[in-house]
Amino acid sequence: MIEVKELSFYVQGSRMSHSVLRCCYSRCQSRYKFLYSQSTVVSFSSTAVTTTSNRNETPSSRPAPPPIRVAITESAGRGVFATRRIGAGDTIHTAKPIASHPSLSAIDTVCYFCLKRMKTFTGSEPQGVSFCCEKCEKSSKVFYDVEKKADWLAFDDYCRLNTQPIITLQPLKLSKYQDISDWTGFLVTNVIEEKNLETSADWCKVVGLDRVRALEKEVMGRTEGMKYPLLVKRLACMVISGGAQADIIDILQPASLTPEMILKMEEGFRLLRSAFSKANIRDEHISFFTKDWYTAVLARIRINAFRIELAGGVYEDLLSLAAASVEAESAVGNAIYMLPSLYNHDCDPNTHIIWIEDAEAKLKALRDIEEGEELRICYIDASMSYDARQNILSRGFGFKCNCQRCLSGD
Numbered sequence: 315m316i317e318v319k320e321l322s323f324y325v326q327g328s329r330m331s332h333s334v335l336r337c338c339y340s341r342c343q344s345r346y347k348f349l350y351s352q353s354t355v356v357s358f359s360s361t362a363v364t365t366t367s368n369r370n371e372t373p374s375s376r377p378a379p380p381p382i383r384v385a386i387t388e389s390a391g392r393g394v395f396a397t398r399r400i401g402a403g404d405t406i407h408t409a410k411p412i413a414s415h416p417s418l419s420a421i422d423t424v425c426y427f428c429l430k431r432m433k434t435f436t437g438s439e440p441q442g443v444s445f446c447c448e449k450c451e452k453s454s455k456v457f458y459d460v461e462k463k464a465d466w467l468a469f470d471d472y473c474r475l476n477t478q479p480i481i482t483l484q485p486l487k488l489s490k491y492q493d494i495s496d497w498t499g500f501l502v503t504n505v506i507e508e509k510n511l512e513t514s515a516d517w518c519k520v521v522g523l524d525r526v527r528a529l530e531k532e533v534m535g536r537t538e539g540m541k542y543p544l545l546v547k548r549l550a551c552m553v554i555s556g557g558a559q560a561d562i563i564d565i566l567q568p569a570s571l572t573p574e575m576i577l578k579m580e581e582g583f584r585l586l587r588s589a590f591s592k593a594n595i596r597d598e599h600i601s602f603f604t605k606d607w608y609t610a611v612l613a614r615i616r617i618n619a620f621r622i623e624l625a626g627g628v629y630e631d632l633l634s635l636a637a638a639s640v641e642a643e644s645a646v647g648n649a650i651y652m653l654p655s656l657y658n659h660d661c662d663p664n665t666h667i668i669w670i671e672d673a674e675a676k677l678k679a680l681r682d683i684e685e686g687e688e689l690r691i692c693y694i695d696a697s698m699s700y701d702a703r704q705n706i707l708s709r710g711f712g713f714k715c716n717c718q719r720c721l722s723g724d
C-alpha cells in the first residue's frame with residue numbers, strides 16, 4: 315500500500331486533508347482565488363474551506379465533497395486517492411479549466427470561452443471569435459479585453475505552422491515491422507522526431523485510417539511541446555488583465571526541457587512579446603513576461619495540458635461515449651486544469667477523463683475503486699504494445715511507467 319502523506323487541498327467547495335507540501339501550497343494560496351473555474355469557486359487554505367461564491371451558505375447546503383484527496387505516492391510524485399469506495403461509472407468530480415483555448419481550426423465553430431460547439435457556419439467568410447452565451451462572453455473579459463488590443467496575425471501563423479498534426483511515414487522501413495503494434499511504435503517514434511511528411515495512403519490502408527488518426531491525435535495532443543503557445547497567450551492575457559497571477563500554474567510539475575526545445579520556443583516568445591509591445595500594454599503589466607516565464611509555462615503545459623474532445627449528448631456507458639468521441643472527430647482545443655493534472659498515468663486505468671459539451675472535465679470511475687486506491691487515468695492509447703507505450707511516455711512525458719501492467723511486462 316502506498317504511504318499517504320497528506321496535504322491541504324480544497325477544490326470546488328470540497329475539503330481534503332493536509333501536511334506534506336505545506337510550503338508549496340501556502341505559497342500558492344493567494345493565487346487560487348483567481349483560478350477561474352471559470353467564474354468559480356476554487357480557494358485553497360490550510361485551515362478552512364472557502365468557496366468564493368458560497369461564502370454565506372451553511373455547510374449543509376454545500377455540494378458533497380468529491381471522494382478524493384491528493385497525496386504523495388511511492389514513486390510517481392503526487393497522486394489522487396479515493397477516500398471511500400467509488401462505483402464503476404460514477405462521476406468522481408468535475409473540473410473547470412484554469413485556461414482553455416480552441417484549436418485555430420475550430421475557432422469559427424466553438425465558443426471562444428468554454429469550447430462548446432455552436433451552430434455550424436456555412437458562409438464562405440470566416441466568422442471569427444464568438445461566444446455561446448452572455449455568461450461566457452462576460453467571463454472572457456479576463457483575457458479578451460487584452461487580446462483584442464493586439465494584432466495576432468504573425469503569432470497565429472506561427473501556431474498554425476507548429477501545430478499541424480502530420481504523421482511521418484517512411485514506407486521503405488515498413489518491411490521491418492511485422493505486426494501493427496511494432497508499426498505503432500515506429501509511427502510514434504517518427505511523429506516525435508520529425509513532422510514534415512504526409513501520412514502515406516498505403517500505410518493507412520494497411521494499418522487502418524482510423525487507427526492512424528487516433529494515434530495522430532494522441533501523439534500530437536499530449537507530446538508535442540510546440541502545440542500549446544495559444545494556451546500561453548491566453549494565460550499571459552489573463553495575467554496582464556489582472557485576472558490571474560503570473561505563477562498560477564507553478565504548482566504543476568514541469569517537463570524537463572532540452573536546450574533544443576528551449577531554442578524552438580524562442581520564436582513563439584518573440585512573436586508574443588512583439589504583439590504585446592505593439593498593442594502598447596503598459597510596462598508594469600507586462601513585466602512578468604520574460605523568456606523564462608514563457609518557457610516555464612510551456613514546460614508545465616507540455617505534460618499537463620489536455621486535448622479536449624467533446625463527446626456531446628448523454629452517454630450512459632463509457633464505451634459508447636469513447637466511440638462517439640472518436641467518430642465525431644471532436645477535438646476542439648486544449649485546456650489546462652489544476653486537479654486533473656495531479657492524476658498519474660496507468661496503462662490499465664481505473665479512471666477516465668471526458669468532456670461532454672464543453673471544456674468542463676468529468677472524471678469518471680471505469681470500474682469499482684476501493685477506499686485508499688490511487689485513481690489513475692491513461693495519457694495515451696493503451697492498446698499500443700509495451701515498447702510503444704514506454705517510448706511515447708518516456709519521450710513525451712519524461713517518465714518510465716511504473717503501473718502494474720508495465721511491471722508485468724504486458
Ligand SMILES: C[S@@+](CC[C@H](N)C(=O)[O-])C[C@H]1O[C@@H](n2cnc3c(N)ncnc32)[C@H](O)[C@@H]1O
Nearest residue numbers: 390391392567655656657658659713715716717
Ligand atoms: C501530469 S503529472 C501527474 C502528477 C504528478 N505526479 C505531480 O506530482 O504533479 C505527470 C507526471 O507524473 C509522473 N507519473 C505519472 N504517471 C506515472 C507512472 N505511471 N509512472 C511513473 N511516473 C508517473 C511523471 O513524473 C509524469 O511526468
